[in-house]
Amino acid sequence: MTDPLAFLAGGGEAAGMIRARDWSGHPLGAPETWPAEFRAALSLVLNSPESMILAWGPDLHFFFNDTYFPLLGPRLSWAMGARFDAVWADAWAQAKPIIDAAMAGRSERFVDLPWQLDTDRGARETWWTFSYSRVLDAEGRVAGLFILTSETTGRVLADAALKESQAALEAALGELRDLNGTLAQQVEERTADRNALWTLSSDMMLRCRFDGTITAVNPAWTEVLAWRPDELVGTTLMDLVHPDDLPRTIDGARRLSGGERLARFDNRYRHRDGSYRWISWAAQPGEGVIAAVGRDFTAERARAVALAAAEEALRQSQKMEAVGQLTGGLAHDFNNLLAGISGSLELIQTRLGQGRVMDVDRYITAAQGASRRAAALTHRLLAFSRRQTLDPKPTDANRLVAGMEDLIRRTVGPSVVVEVRSAAGLWPALVDPPQLENALLNLCINARDAMPEGGRITVETTNAWLNERAARRHDMAPGQYLSLCVTDTGTGMPPEIVNRVFEPFFTTKPQGEGTGLGLSMIYGFAQQSGGQVRITSQVGQGTTVCLYLPRHRGAVAEEVPQAGIGAPPRAAPGETVLVVDDEPTVRMLVTEVLEDLGYTAIEAADSGGGLRVLHSDVRIDLLVTDVGLPGGMNGRQMAEAGRVKRPGLKVLFITGYAEAAVFGKGPLDPGMQVLTKPFVVEVLGARIREMIGTA
Secondary structure (H helix, E strand, C coil): CCCCCHHHCCCHHHHHHHHHCCCCCCCCCCHHHCCHHHHHHHHHHHCCCCCEEEEECCCCEEEECHHHHHHHHHHHHHHCCCEHHHHCHHHHHHHHHHHHHHHCCCCEEEEEEEEEEEECCEEEEEEEEEEEEEEECCCCCEEEEEEEEEECHHHHHHHHHHHHHHHHCCCCCHHHCCCCCCCHHHHHHHHHHHHHHHHHCCCEEEEEECCCEEEEECCHHHHHHCCCHHHHCCCEHHHHECHHHHHHHHHHHHHHHCCCCEEEEEEEEECCCCCEEEEEEEEEECCCEEEEEEEECHHHHHHHHHHHHHHHHHHHHHHHHHHHHHHHHHHHHHHHHHHHHHHHHHHHHHHHHHCCHHHHHHHHHHHHHHHHHHHHHHHHHHHHCCCCCCCCEEECHHHHHHHHHHHHHHHHCCCEEEEEEECCCCCCEEECHHHHHHHHHHHHHHHHHCCCCCEEEEEEEEEEEECHHHHHHHCCCCEEEEEEEEEECCCCCCHHHHCCCCCCCCCCCCCCCCCCCHHHHHHHHHHHCCCEEEEEEECCCEEEEEEEEEECCCCCCCCCCCCCCCCCCCCCCCCEEEEECCCHHHHHHHHHHHHHCCCEEEEECCHHHHHHHHCCCCCCCEEEEECCCCCCCCHHHHHHHHHHHCCCCCEEEEECCCCHHHHCCCCCCCCEEEEECCCCHHHHHHHHHHHHCCC
C-alpha cells in the first residue's frame, strides 16, 4: 500500500511536525489531500540543506524546513501551517510589499536587507539575503510563494567592524595606499601623522611580503613580544607562529595574496622568553605586500578559558548531584526488594521447621518475584550508566516492531489506538534486539500513561541521513541512521520537564507509580549502541521520542522459529564443564545445575586454579567463567591463555555487567558467548547444550 505521506520522507523534524499536527478544520485540509504541486514543492523544501520557506494558498500558509528552525525563535512550536501574516506579524508591514510584488510576477532578490528579528532572547537587529518568487500550479495560476533565505548578519557586522578598523588605522596603513595628495604640505603632514602613529601606537604594526618575509615592524613589537625591529626585519614571519596555528596562518596569507581582506584573524606568536601570546589581526593586501595591525588579547582569552573551566566545574557539580539522587533512589528500592527476599527466606526456614511445607511455595514465589524485580532494576541502572551487557546483532527494526505489535496493543489497552508506520527499505542496525524491544515497550507505556482518557500512539521507522548541521542539532556524528519514533497525542510536557526526563529517578508520575529509570535506561542503551535519543513535546499536543541507531552495512539473518521452552536436554556421557567463579554461592548453583543435567563439573575459585585445569589433560568441553576474577588475570585473559593449549575451546562468560576486560579488546572471538547474571536455570542449561553441541 502506497504511503499517502511519502512526500514527507527525508524531511527531518519539520516533516515530523507536519505528521504530528492535527489538520482537521485547517483551510488546506489533511496532507493526504494536498495538490500534487504543493506536495512536490514541499518535498523539495523539506529535503534541502538550505534555509527555505513555502507559503501556500490564498492565505499563504507557512511551511519551512529544519534549517529554518533557528530563525523562528519562540514561533517554532506553532508556526508550521500557520498564516504567514501571523507568523511574521511583527515584520508584516515590511514583508507585505515584497510579497505582493512577487505574487504579481515581479520576483526580487535582496542582499543584506536589515530586519528586526524576535528570538528567544528578545529582539535583535539582523541582516538577510533572500529571494521571493511565486509558485504556479499546472494551469498557470498563482498557488503559493517560495522564499530562499540566508542570514548575513555575521558578514555585515564583520564588514562594518573592518571599515571602522580601517578608518582608525588609516594613518598607520596610509603609506600602502596611493595617496593622491596635491599639496606637498598635506603629504608632509600626513607622513608625520603616520610616522607618529607608527612610532607611538601600542598596537603591533607589520608590513611583510606574501611569502612571509618581514619588511617593517613598529616599536610595539618590542613592548608585546620583546623582539627588536632590527632582529625581525628580513626574517620569516612564520618562524614566530605557534606550530599548531601554522596551517591556518599559511591559509590566511594565501587568502590575502588573492586579494581578500581579513577583518579578524587570531593566532599565537612566540615571545622572546619562549612563551606565546595571542594576537588578533586586521590585515589587507597591497602592491606586493601585506599590511596588518595586531593587538595582544592573551589576558582576555585567559579569562575566557577560566570562565569555561568554571562552567565545566558547575556541570560536574550537577553530575554529582545526579549521582546522589541515583544512590539514594537505588538504596530505597533495593532495601524494599531485599526485605521481600530476606523475609521470604526467613519464613521458609520457619515453616520448614514447623513442618508446614504447604506454605513454602507461596514464599518461594514471593522471593523469586523480588529477585526478578531486583534484576530488572539492576539492568536499568546499568543501561543508564552504559555498562549493561549488550549482545548486538544485525537487526531489522521493522521486523522487530511487527513482532511486538500485538504485545504493545495488549499492554496499552483498548482505549489507545496503535498505528505502525514502517519505512520501506529500512536500513538494519547493529543492536541488542531484546534491549531495543524493552526500550520500545517502555516508550509505548509512557505514551499510554500520558493519555489517561485514551488517544493514539504512532510507532514509525524511517531512514535518516544527518548532515553536519542536523547532526550538531541532535548532538550526534554526521552519517546514516535509522530512527524509531514513538508519538502520542497526550498531555505533553513543558520545556523545563523535557530537559530533565533523562535524569535518573526523575519522573512525572505520582509517588509509587514510577522509578524514574525508564527514559534514563533508554538514553543509556542508545548511547551504548552508538546512537542517540531525542524528545520533542508540547503541552496539550503530545510527545515524540526518537531513537537514532547507526546504520549497519551487513545483512540481517532470516528469522528462525524458536523452539518451545522446556527442560534443557541432558549431557552426553563424559561431557565435562569447568566452572570458574570466586563467589562460592554462584559456583555451587552452576555446578548443581550442571550435575542435575548429567555433566561432569570441575570447580575453580580463581584464574590461577582455572588455568591449571586448562593446562592439564582433563577433558573440557566448555569453560564457564566469571569475568572479574582474583589470581592475577581476569576471565577473558584466562580463557585466551587456555586456548593456547586448547585451540577452539568454547567459553561462556557469566557476568553482571560488560566489564572492559571482556569488550575492551573488541568483539568476542568465535566460540565465546556472554550470559548476564542473574540468569534462569533453564536458560543456562539450554545455552550450555547449544554451545557444546548436540550429543
